[in-house]
Amino acid sequence: MPETTTKNLSSLIKRIDALRDDLVALTQDLIRIPTLNPPGDCYRDICDYLDARLSAHGFETQLVRAIGAPGDSEKYPRWNIVARKEGRRPGECVHFNSHTDVVEVGAGWTFDPFGGEVSDGKIYGRGACDMKGGLAASIIAAEAFIQEFPDFAGAIEISGTADEESGGYGGVAYLAEKGFFAPERVQHVIIPEPLQKDRICLGHRGGWWAEIETFGEIAHGAMPFLGDCAVRHMGAVLDKFETDLFPAMAARTTDMPVVPEGARSSTMNINSIHGGQPEQAEDYTGLPAHCVPDSCRIMIDRRYLAEETHAGVSGEIEAILKDLETNRENFRFDIREVNHVAPSMTDKAAPVVSTVDRSITEILGKSPEYVASPGTYDQKHIDRIGKLKNCIAYGPGLLELAHKPDEYIGIDDMLDSAKVMAHSLAQLLLPTDND
Ligand SMILES: [Zn+2]
Numbered sequence: 001m002p003e004t005t006t007k008n009l010s011s012l013i014k015r016i017d018a019l020r021d022d023l024v025a026l027t028q029d030l031i032r033i034p035t036l037n038p039p040g041d042c043y044r045d046i047c048d049y050l051d052a053r054l055s056a057h058g059f060e061t062q063l064v065r066a067i068g069a070p071g072d073s074e075k076y077p078r079w080n081i082v083a084r085k086e087g088r089r090p091g092e093c094v095h096f097n098s099h100t101d102v103v104e105v106g107a108g109w110t111f112d113p114f115g116g117e118v119s120d121g122k123i124y125g126r127g128a129c130d131m132k133g134g135l136a137a138s139i140i141a142a143e144a145f146i147q148e149f150p151d152f153a154g155a156i157e158i159s160g161t162a163d164e165e166s167g168g169y170g171g172v173a174y175l176a177e178k179g180f181f182a183p184e185r186v187q188h189v190i191i192p193e194p195l196q197k198d199r200i201c202l203g204h205r206g207g208w209w210a211e212i213e214t215f216g217e218i219a220h221g222a223m224p225f226l227g228d229c230a231v232r233h234m235g236a237v238l239d240k241f242e243t244d245l246f247p248a249m250a251a252r253t254t255d256m257p258v259v260p261e262g263a264r265s266s267t268m269n270i271n272s273i274h275g276g277q278p279e280q281a282e283d284y285t286g287l288p289a290h291c292v293p294d295s296c297r298i299m300i301d302r303r304y305l306a307e308e309t310h311a312g313v314s315g316e317i318e319a320i321l322k323d324l325e326t327n328r329e330n331f332r333f334d335i336r337e338v339n340h341v342a343p344s345m346t347d348k349a350a351p352v353v354s355t356v357d358r359s360i361t362e363i364l365g366k367s368p369e370y371v372a373s374p375g376t377y378d379q380k381h382i383d384r385i386g387k388l389k390n391c392i393a394y395g396p397g398l399l400e401l402a403h404k405p406d407e408y409i410g411i412d413d414m415l416d417s418a419k420v421m422a423h424s425l426a427q428l429l430l431p432t433d434n435d
Contacts, residue, residue: 012148028116030132031125037101040076047081059083069170078162078170091154092187098135099164102127108405122408129397133409134192141421152429172378181386188352194397197417201393204373206304206343215332221290231275234296254305256372263374271299306343344383359423
């Protein structure tokens with residue numbers, strides 16, 4: 001970089017330090033808008049807030065409602081905001097995408113979950129780390145960069161999107177379908193999810209959700225031999241999972257740097273099991289009737305690696321069920337896919353990766369750790385629908401605090417991340433010696 005730019009970079013860093021109070025107030029304001037999902041509360045309120053903030057800093061804004069998306073209704077409209085600031089000459093566009101929704105509060109809080117209270121250098125509240133702190137850091141980074149380098153090239157976009165916590169279909173997926181992440185419009189995407197200020201998250205594992213049902217025949221419980229017990233058939237399925245499937249999955253490893261370490265092989269959770277009579281209400285005092293169950297259902301949550309395929313994952317489970325159909329008397333089953341998300345992994349050589357790597361190294365004085373997420377986030381839609389491969393998650397906060405009571409974000413961590421983001425903007429949107 002030319003010497004003037006280098007000088008301005010230290011001025012940019014000082015400028016961000018001076019914005020500390022603004023960053024705290026912004027984060028508090030965002031936490032105080034209770035954007036609970038479900039059901040999808042206050043989405044319009046937070047978009048209006050961001051609209052006022054970003055318009056005042058010269059961004060062109062668009063409010064986009066995901067009409068017809070899952071969950072969208074007149075009572076709970078799925079509002080999103082996309083703000084864009086054009087530079088003074090042509091160049092690339094860097095987009096910061098944050099989800100605005102937060103999960104339910106849950107029990108165990110000692111702070112007001114929507115109070116945004118500051119204590120000991122931390123701001124507390126539901127969504128503080130996941131991910132209103134990241135959103136606030138990206139806004140401060142962009143605003144400071146624009147003030148320091150008003151003649152930058154290209155464009156900066158900031159989006160606040162709905163429903164990430166419930167799949168992102170009323171948020172990033174909808175925007176991607178409308179072309180907001182098309183490679184001709186956006187070239188670099190940073191998602192400030194709470195992956196820690198010194199880590200770059202390249203992507204996430206895939207997920208396959210399915211319901212399996214086994215069938216039997218209802219009969220009197222005193223004469224079970226006159227019926228056929230669907231729960232015992234499901235027991236045979238679970239037994240096969242224990243003896244064959246789980247050991248096979250555990251033996252698979254991946255090149256994906258998934259954290260925590262336990263998620264570096266294939267995993268499967270059995271979310272629920274239901275067989276026989278439905279459970280009665282808690283105030284029901286009667287005894288159960290005596291029946292052989294004719295149906296048993298389980299819901300499975302299979303997370304898979306970049307080295308596996310959708311067909312391989314579903315086929316492996318179907319093969320176990322078909323084997324039981326052949327070898328177990330009266331075994332009948334049904335399997336129904338509920339949802340599927342492909343794994344996403346950005347190449348370590350992608351420009352946004354090497355840019356943020358260099359910024360972390362320069363700002364924090366250490367090389368970043370590379371990670372991948374065990375669960376999915378909105379990168380899946382930017383990758384599959386938007387066809388944009390140059391996307392990472394990078395932001396302040398500890399993933400372990402997400403969705404927990406007394407969730408917080410460290411103010412210094414937000415400032416450091418904002419510096420890394422602004423430094424990355426400088427690398428991508430300022431002219432180099434060759435220009
Ligand atoms: Zn999140």
